[in-house]
Amino acid sequence: MTTALRGAGIDEDQRVIALVTELTAEAVREVPAQIVSWRATDDGPVAVPALDEVLLRVRERWLQSLTAADRLAVHVAALERSPRPTPVSEAVTACRLAADCGHRVQLPEFTSLTCGSVKPGRRGTWSAEAGTRPYGIGRIGDYGSVRAANAAVWDTIETNREVLRDRMRAATPMLAGIAGRAWEEPQVSIWASAQQRDEDDPELMTMHQIAHRAGVSVTRAGRWRAEHAAFPPPEPGTSVWYWPLVQRWLADTGRLPADGPAADRPVLPRELGY
Template identity: 75%
Template sequence: MTMTSPLDPRADLRPRGNDEETVSERVIDLITTMTAAVVRQDPPRVVSRRPGPHGAGPVDVPAVDEVLDRVRELWWQRLDPEDRLAVHVAALHRSPRPTPVSEVVAACRLAAACGRPVRLPEFTSMTLGSVKPGLRGTWSAEVGTRPYGIGHIGEYGSIRAANAAVWDTIETNRETLRDRMRAASPLLAGVAGRGWEEPQVSVWASAEQRDEDDAELVTMHQIAHRARVGVSLADRWRAEHAAFPAPETGTSLWYWPLVERWLADTGRLPADGPAADRPDLPRDSGY
């Protein structure tokens, strides 16, 4: 990027050596110059008037947020796409806090403007999840916000199993995005390697329900998944075999040790053991 304007950020920020203090002074000078430019162009709103020094006339106090917004916009306009990505990533690295996923998405979109597109999962499928009471004692696990994201991912027999499925699904989506970022750009790889903010997962359960939660209770969804078969086949086993364990009274839940024993006795337990309760993720509906 070649510019002759006195407000060229890269020209003003380009250090003439390794003197960090000199660079900082040049940044301050640049911000001062840009602030004066935006104020001359369109005077900002005045939020108050205070007396000047040594009895001088009143001094207008401008709206600082408005001035800063204009300076930021002017700075942004004078950067090409590569510089915008570099500035954005540098700002993320300077922050000691976990990186918001929204800022990760912004970095990916800036990279796309540089010719390095990244296919993004739905934003809410990486940030939101919930565990809610289902029918007949079950617990429903959901990720994202309908109609976006993944939505419903399964029915579980315990709060812990449903909660684990939600967190696992969100983390899988995040790892998918991290891999795509590492493949797209070294700058994005740096963002992918940072710690990201925790997702917001809500569990709609009372203290009593949490205390009484039994991880050995499973739904037909879980039985099928652990046996590595479809839900319709697992449900047919229940209907056609009298020895298949009965559900817990008044619920759609089964006691897993009894089901596991029946699967083993009838030769239906997978040779390498039951599958973990990790959900089968739907096809990635990125954008």
């Protein structure tokens, strides 16, 4: 049986006290809370459970007694009262609660909204990942500099978040309110030493980046290198190229896009329906 929220005024005090008392008794009977002390009574010592445990169970039982719409309203109200940035996990929970009310939101993979990494690759490259494998979208691509790989991770995560924000705004005003709040920052780890960061050169490009900027496949860009002796060589001992030289070659051979090199774009994730 579910109940709907009602405003608690002076006349409601006793009803609220009775409800909390009843829920507390049920919570303690259902799963005995952690014992922290004993209280003396006329009938002998009585165990006193940990308050936090009891309050958590009371809250859970109370939420279970509410209608789906009221569960969503309680969750959203709690987020709006908090001055801190909204955890992405709580935004996802709101989407799931909204689904129980008939407002379904297509969600990107959760970890592609929250974390990423930049790790050393082969021969001077840097590998960018968003999310965690096998979850999230995994590998984004190889980049010639730490900064480029880091930017790709952040852009990908932010794009995924904007996709989710737009869908939340379209679903229901309650979710639109959460979409408009600041969300917690992603956790992006960079596996680079201080020296590697100091020596980082954003003009260094992998074949992955060259192909993207030229608007062709990596395979086709690789054929340019194999079939044209004038194609600039990679930096000694690496698999990265100096972009100004490559850009000049693309322009001289008519392979540079008419509107200029493409900007690095993030990769969208697989999606789940809730």
